[in-house]
Every structure is written in C-alpha cells, then in structure tokens.
Amino acid sequence: MFQRLPDTGDATLAVTLDGKPVRARPGDTVAATLFAAGLDHCRTTPVSGAPRAPYCMMGVCFECLVTIDGVGNRQACLVSVQDGMTIDTQRGKRELDR
Amino acid sequence: MSGVADVRDSYDVAIVGAGPAGLVAATVCAGAGLSTVLFDEQPAPGGQIYRAITGTPVQRPSILGNDYWYGARLVRAFRASAAQYVPGATVWSLSREREIGVSIDGAARLTQAKRVIIATGALERPFPIPGWTLPGVMTAGAAQILLKSGGLVPQGRTVLAGCGPLLWLLAWQYLNAGVTIDAILDTTPRENRRTAWPHAASFLLSPYFRKGLRLMLSVRRRGKVIPGVTDLRAEGDGKLQQVVYRIGDGAETRLPADTLLLHQGVVPNVNLAMSVGIEHRWDEEQLCWVPVVDGYGGTAVEGIAIAGDGAGIAGAWAAEERGRLAALGAVRALKPDGGRDLSRDEAQVRLALARVERGRLFLDRLYRPAGRFRQPEGDTLVCRCEEVTAKQIVDTVALGCTGPNQMKSFLRCGMGPCQGRLCGLTVTELIARTRGVPPSEVGYYRLRPPVKPITLAELAGLPKDEAAIKAVVRG
Numbered sequence: 001m002f003q004r005l006p007d008t009g010d011a012t013l014a015v016t017l018d019g020k021p022v023r024a025r026p027g028d029t030v031a032a033t034l035f036a037a038g039l040d041h042c043r044t045t046p047v048s049g050a051p052r053a054p055y056c057m058m059g060v061c062f063e064c065l066v067t068i069d070g071v072g073n074r075q076a077c078l079v080s081v082q083d084g085m086t087i088d089t090q091r092g093k094r095e096l097d098r
Numbered sequence: 099m100s101g102v103a104d105v106r107d108s109y110d111v112a113i114v115g116a117g118p119a120g121l122v123a124a125t126v127c128a129g130a131g132l133s134t135v136l137f138d139e140q141p142a143p144g145g146q147i148y149r150a151i152t153g154t155p156v157q158r159p160s161i162l163g164n165d166y167w168y169g170a171r172l173v174r175a176f177r178a179s180a181a182q183y184v185p186g187a188t189v190w191s192l193s194r195e196r197e198i199g200v201s202i203d204g205a206a207r208l209t210q211a212k213r214v215i216i217a218t219g220a221l222e223r224p225f226p227i228p229g230w231t232l233p234g235v236m237t238a239g240a241a242q243i244l245l246k247s248g249g250l251v252p253q254g255r256t257v258l259a260g261c262g263p264l265l266w267l268l269a270w271q272y273l274n275a276g277v278t279i280d281a282i283l284d285t286t287p288r289e290n291r292r293t294a295w296p297h298a299a300s301f302l303l304s305p306y307f308r309k310g311l312r313l314m315l316s317v318r319r320r321g322k323v324i325p326g327v328t329d330l331r332a333e334g335d336g337k338l339q340q341v342v343y344r345i346g347d348g349a350e351t352r353l354p355a356d357t358l359l360l361h362q363g364v365v366p367n368v369n370l371a372m373s374v375g376i377e378h379r380w381d382e383e384q385l386c387w388v389p390v391v392d393g394y395g396g397t398a399v400e401g402i403a404i405a406g407d408g409a410g411i412a413g414a415w416a417a418e419e420r421g422r423l424a425a426l427g428a429v430r431a432l433k434p435d436g437g438r439d440l441s442r443d444e445a446q447v448r449l450a451l452a453r454v455e456r457g458r459l460f461l462d463r464l465y466r467p468a469g470r471f472r473q474p475e476g477d478t479l480v481c482r483c484e485e486v487t488a489k490q491i492v493d494t495v496a497l498g499c500t501g502p503n504q505m506k507s508f509l510r511c512g513m514g515p516c517q518g519r520l521c522g523l524t525v526t527e528l529i530a531r532t533r534g535v536p537p538s539e540v541g542y543y544r545l546r547p548p549v550k551p552i553t554l555a556e557l558a559g560l561p562k563d564e565a566a567i568k569a570v571v572r573g
Binding site: 001002003004005007008009025027028029032035036040041045047048050051052053054055056057058059060061062063065071073077078080 | 139140141146150153155156157161186188204221222231233234235236237239240241243244247248249250251252253254275336337356357367482483484485514515516519520551
C-alpha cells in the first residue's frame with residue numbers, strides 16, 4: 001500500500017485498470033500508477049499462478065509484466081502512463097493474440 | 099521524444115545508460131567533437147541514483163537530500179552538449195564488432211559505433227528469504243524509485259530489512275518525509291565490525307564518512323532500529339501480512355506488516371558486458387562478478403569500455419570520474435590530435451577518483467551480507483521467474499550438475515524473462531557451497547543476446563537490404 005506525499009501534483013490523467021476508471025499523475029510510470037491505485041498484485045505467474053507485484057522498479061526483475069492497450073508482457077515500470085491508457089493485470093503467460 | 103527513426107546508422111561513440119557515468123562520458127565525448135549517442139532505458143536521465151532528477155514531484159529538497167539534487171548538474175551539462183539522447187531505448191544486443199541492437203517503443207534498429215561505453219550500472223543483490231516473492235515485499239531501491247519519481251511512500255505498517263548504505267538512506271528520506279517506519283531490521287553480521295576495523299583509518303578520509311555517520315545517527319535517533327537480525331521471512335496469504343525475525347539465537351518475533359523493503363547491497367549489472375564476451379572475475383570482497391578493465395575502463399574486446407558501478411561497485415561520485423576516464427580513452431583513440439591537454443585533465447580525474455574510492459574496502463567489509471541471506475535453504479525460491487527452490491538446486495548438484503548452465507537444462511533456473519538477474523549470484527554461490535569450491539570455479543550463466551526479451555515482430559521489422567532478402571527468399 002502506497003500513498004502520495006502532499007503537494008506532489010494532481011492525478012489529472014484518466015486510465016482504465018481492469019475495466020475500472022483510475023486517476024494517474026502525469027510523469028508516473030504504469031507501475032507507480034498501480035501502486036497509487038492500491039492494487040495488491042499486477043499479475044499471476046505462468047508456473048504456479050502465484051500473485052506477484054512490481055519488485056525492482058528499474059526494469060530488471062520482470063515482475064511488473066501487465067497488458068497495456070491490449071499488448072501483453074509490457075514492463076509497467078518502464079512505460080510512462082498516458083491519458084486514456086487501458087491497463088490489465090496479466091493472468092499467467094501472455095496470450096497469443098495480445 | 100526520439101524514436102528509432104532518429105537512430106543513425108553509425109556514431110563515433112555509443113553509450114548505454116544515463117546514470118552519472120554515462121552522462122559524464124557522453125558530455126566529454128561530445129565536447130571533444132565526437133558524434134555521440136546516449137541510449138537509456140528510462141524515460142528521463144539520471145540513472146537510478148538521480149532517478150527523475152528532472153521531473154520529481156517531491157518539492158521539499160530536504161526530503162531527498164543534497165546528494166540527490168547534485169545530479170541535476172550532470173544532466174544540465176549533458177543537455178548543453180551536442181550528444182544525442184535517446185530515452186526509452188532498450189539495448190538488447192552488442193556484438194564484438196560494436197553493432198548495437200536497440201528497441202524503442204516496440205520498434206528495433208541496428209547501429210554501429212567506433213567505441214562503445216557500457217554504463218549500465220548496478221542492481222540490488224538478490225535477497226532470497228522465504229516469502230520474498232509475496233506482493234507487499236519489494237527492494238528498498240524500488241521503494242526509493244517510487245519516492246523519487248512519483249512522490250509515493252508506504253502507507254500502513256512498514257518494515258525495512260537488510261544491510262548497506264541504501265537501506266539507511268531510504269530510512270532517512272522516509273523519516274524526513276514524515277513516513278512512519280515500524281522497524282528497521284538490521285541484518286549486518288556483528289562480526290563484520292572486526293573484519294572492517296583494520297580499514298577504518300582510510301575510510302575516515304572518505305567523503306562518505308561524515309555523511310554516512312550523520313545519516314546513521316539521525317536514523318537511529320528517530321527510527322526503531324533492531325540490530326543483530328539473523329533470521330528473516332515474509333509471510334502472508336496472497337500478500338504480505340507479517341514479517342518474522344530472530345535476533346541471534348533468540349526466539350522468533352512476529353511483526354504485522356503491509357510493506358517489507360529489502361536490501362543487502364548492490365552488484366554490477368553484468369548482462370550486456372558478459373554477452374559480448376568481456377571477461378569477468380569473482381570478487382571475494384564484493385561477492386559478485388566484476389569485469390576485467392584497464393585504467394580507462396577498456397576491456398579485452400576492442401573498442402568497448404565499461405564505466406561506473408558496472409565496472410565494480412564504487413558509488414555515484416566514482417562513476418562520474420570513471421565515465422570521464424572512459425570518455426578520455428575514446429577521445430584519445432578517435433581524435434589523437436584533439437587539441438586539448440588531455441594529460442592534465444586525466445591527472446585531475448585520477449586524483450578525484452582516488453579520493454572518492456578511498457575506504458571502499460571498509461564499506462564492503464562492514465556491509466558484507468551474511469551467508470545465510472545469500473545462500474538460502476529448503477523451499478525458499480531462488481529463481482523467481484521459473485520458481486525454482488534452493489533445495490532443488492542443491493539436490494541437482496548432488497546428481498552431478500556442477501554449474502549454472504547445466505542447471506538450466508535440469509531446472510530452467512535462470513531461463514525466465516529476467517535472464518538470471520535476480521538469481522544468478524545465488525545460484526553460483528549455492529552450487530559453490532554444495533560442491534565445496536570457490537564461486538570462481540563454478541562460473542556464471544552464459545549470457546547471450548538478446549539480453550532483454552524482444553518480440554519476433556521487432557526482429558522481423560529490422561530494416562534489411564536486398565542481399566539479406568535474397569538470402570532467404572526462394573526462386
């Protein structure tokens with residue numbers, strides 16, 4: 001669970017997270033948006049189905065893989081959030097059509 | 099914002115990584131009139147140490163501290179230079195002929211450089227405790243990135259655990275920001291003081307001495323520090339609910355927690371350098387692989403140098419000086435009559451480097467992580483991607499598997515998307531311990547390009563000439 005420090009800018013962007021509307025702050029990564037939205041986990045593993053959340057935030061651990069605008073296996077910690085983005089948590093492996 | 103279309107076919111110098119080493123190297127190379135490109139995976143310059151330095155929402159300067167804000171100077175100098183800056187760029191291959199494969203926004207390009215400076219820095223050492231994969235557990239460095247780049251801080255019960263300067267720095271920054279830390283579990287082995295002590299005198303002269311001491315005293319005064327932690331695990335159903343720890347041989351203590359931030363030092367990010375065949379040696383002081391480099395960061399692979407923490411952990415200030423030296427090496431090679439008095443520059447740089455490197459051995463020994471937190475046992479996951487446990491690795495060694503590369507065939511260990519970055523050191527050390535040989539004899543994963551996962555579509559979309567098409571088209 002993470003929260004914003006006061007005076008760190010308004011969440012002016014509107015994105016969709018698993019079908020629900022969520023606000024995001026310009027300049028945030030998608031991973032930061034997920035934490036700010038209070039999401040517990042962002043994917044389940046292909047091996048055991050265990051829930052995982054972003055772990056390193058710098059592009060090396062690949063725990064933050066999510067589906068962004070229909071494209072799976074995106075590293076949420078490396079992608080800057082954009083207005084209107086559709087973000088979906090990923091269940092297991094990336095699907096063939098996304 | 100640059101796209102792949104802005105990447106030229108060739109450059110004098112290509113630099114990978116926009117932390118202190120890469121920023122300074124690019125500034126110096128471009129200043130000497132070399133066509134210079136700086137590729138960086140992040141959306142903004144600064145690396146991890148100066149992450150989000152150009153756009154952090156954290157307004158009060160006292161929260162992050164002066165050493166953070168100093169980074170803005172490096173970015174200003176870089177931006178004033180003629181170097182091309184390509185953010186959001188993932189470098190996925192580097193050949194011995196210095197051909198670089200890079201992807202931006204899902205599109206790939208190849209480019210060629212006369213000199214390459216790898217400045218890919220460090221990553222946090224794996225901290226494989228039971229439950230380290232639970233949501234709610236992340237690295238202290240990750241939490242610091244959330245603070246710097248998003249002004250985000252933990253809410254609820256927060257526990258920091260581990261050892262090393264970054265753990266103390268994060269605690270200090272959190273306390274400055276008014277964040278409540280429930281406990282700081284210090285896993286630094288008590289015996290470290292004894293082995294570090296003989297090197298204390300040189301650390302007294304390090305610029306890190308006064309800063310570090312002041313910071314630690316401040317954290318100890320304001321935070322609940324629990325020293326001597328010898329056992330640590332994270333527990334919860336689907337997410338972290340409690341941290342369980344032990345001091346010495348004492349009884350277990352349970353601490354309800356929502357967030358656990360782990361850290362036990364940083365190690366060179368070796369993937370790109372190893373994939374191009376640069377020799378690395380096991381460093382028994384820093385407990386990691388360190389590339390073999392000369393006084394300019396140059397390697398045995400012609401034209402490829404390594405600068406910054408990727409050449410052995412020495413910190414941000416040393417990274418700047420090493421970036422400068424690598425750049426001087428490139429300028430000397432490509433512009434022998436560059437017109438500037440490089441020898442005078444170089445003498446100053448070497449003095450500065452010696453000053454900031456002073457006392458490093460003291461820090462290495464004081465914060466040497468305990469064996470039990472580097473070499474886990476039983477069902478503790480070692481490879482997070484493929485979910486391989488410590489017991490599986492130890493049992494497979496007993497079957498006659500003597501190295502990390504064979505281990506892949508047995509267990510898929512290290513074959514997930516992180517490409518061994520989060521398990522490689524643990525696997526090497528576990529195999530070494532089980533076999534009773536030093537890690538140098540066990541070796542590391544054989545790393546090959548692409549060093550970051552890319553899609554077939556990115557490869558297929560690479561620009562190709564007629565000969566390449568003819569080579570695969572029938573008739």
